[in-house]
Amino acid sequence: MSLCRFCREPLTRTFLDLGLQPLANSYLTPEQLAAGNEPMFPLNTMVCDACFLVQADHEVPAEAIFDEGYAYFSSFSPGWVEHARRYAEAMTARFGLGPDSLVVEVASNDGYLLKHFLAKGVPVLGIEPTANTAEAARAVGVRTDVVFFNAETGEALAARGDRADLMAANNVLAHVPDLNAFVAGFPRVLKPEGVLTFEFPHLLNLIELVQFDTIYHEHYSYLSLLTVEKVLAAHGLRVFDVEQLPTHGGSLRLFCCHQAAGHTATEGLRAVRAREAAAGLDRPETYDGFTAHVEAVRSSFLAFLQDAETDGRRVAAYGAAAKGNTFLNYCGVTHAHILEAYDANPAKQDRYLPGSHIPVKSPDAVRALKPDYVLILPWNLKDEITAQLAFIAEWGGRFVVASPATRILD
Numbered sequence: 001m002s003l004c005r006f007c008r009e010p011l012t013r014t015f016l017d018l019g020l021q022p023l024a025n026s027y028l029t030p031e032q033l034a035a036g037n038e039p040m041f042p043l044n045t046m047v048c049d050a051c052f053l054v055q056a057d058h059e060v061p062a063e064a065i066f067d068e069g070y071a072y073f074s075s076f077s078p079g080w081v082e083h084a085r086r087y088a089e090a091m092t093a094r095f096g097l098g099p100d101s102l103v104v105e106v107a108s109n110d111g112y113l114l115k116h117f118l119a120k121g122v123p124v125l126g127i128e129p130t131a132n133t134a135e136a137a138r139a140v141g142v143r144t145d146v147v148f149f150n151a152e153t154g155e156a157l158a159a160r161g162d163r164a165d166l167m168a169a170n171n172v173l174a175h176v177p178d179l180n181a182f183v184a185g186f187p188r189v190l191k192p193e194g195v196l197t198f199e200f201p202h203l204l205n206l207i208e209l210v211q212f213d214t215i216y217h218e219h220y221s222y223l224s225l226l227t228v229e230k231v232l233a234a235h236g237l238r239v240f241d242v243e244q245l246p247t248h249g250g251s252l253r254l255f256c257c258h259q260a261a262g263h264t265a266t267e268g269l270r271a272v273r274a275r276e277a278a279a280g281l282d283r284p285e286t287y288d289g290f291t292a293h294v295e296a297v298r299s300s301f302l303a304f305l306q307d308a309e310t311d312g313r314r315v316a317a318y319g320a321a322a323k324g325n326t327f328l329n330y331c332g333v334t335h336a337h338i339l340e341a342y343d344a345n346p347a348k349q350d351r352y353l354p355g356s357h358i359p360v361k362s363p364d365a366v367r368a369l370k371p372d373y374v375l376i377l378p379w380n381l382k383d384e385i386t387a388q389l390a391f392i393a394e395w396g397g398r399f400v401v402a403s404p405a406t407r408i409l410d
């Protein structure tokens, strides 16, 4: 029996078992498709009855997941760059950062965030394990160390004098297999009154909006404030403020500090604690009902596909994102149902979606096929995508989203 990644209690309660799935980011070349030996791995999540951490209960070889070819460059997404710019503005103002401060970002990617602090004259340090994205960060002047962050590397930073006034770790917590080793690094680098912010998709939204397509092999944890407060406490840290953000379908931004620091708890913290308590995130039964909701999402989507087929409608999909692949493969969708998918990232074009084997094309191909329905797979980018592809209305094309139930947009 597996033990909880955080508190080491035995895991006995299933949250959602998605069966055998290909790796969500393994887009197939025509040669790989022809070879027909696509690897599949279990995709199972459990919830700990002691700390309520929803977590992956499967092991996938790290080398299978990690592929430089698909390294994600944050600066490719205009939405993220703007999110980062506003973060830098807000933090600099709120915490009075200046030329004598240090901002450290863990998983700093290509410097998409730190460059905004640099522009305001605030010194920065990026920590990024992926060499090619770190290189891109250095090219824009962002000092970057290529290391995995943990207690030892945190200790080494502090020893050489890199102590932080502000630390950021955005959308990285869920990707860390060893939560304790990772979080243990922060108190070592953070100054006594320093502030640490974590952003992560909120488990409460995953449950309430049935966002099960955010479950894939690269995610090890699905996080609530309730559980993260327990994890931080185990490492001498505490939360003093929480903001609720619209990113990734509903994220939390936690403001944290040393247990003994002077930051006072805010109304924002109390509000999210109350929302989670009202939803029952501190009770095992709350997690038991999730599978039935996911099955209902699948039924609703398969009914839509059946109707489209009966009516002779052409269905395509937009956005070759990891979350789309979990959804399509769980529903058992193939290229017989969805003719093609479009993605602006050239590295994904002329390849095939894992599992479903739907061909991925450039967005220019939409005009050639003239699909009757375009399923938006990354639903968090719905507004961006409907604006970009508004021209499908020329032939009567319509947009479709599949969660929390299948809807044809007007």
Ligand SMILES: [Zn+2]
Pocket: 004, 005, 006, 007, 008, 009, 048, 049, 050, 051, 052, 053
């Ligand atoms: Zn636990």
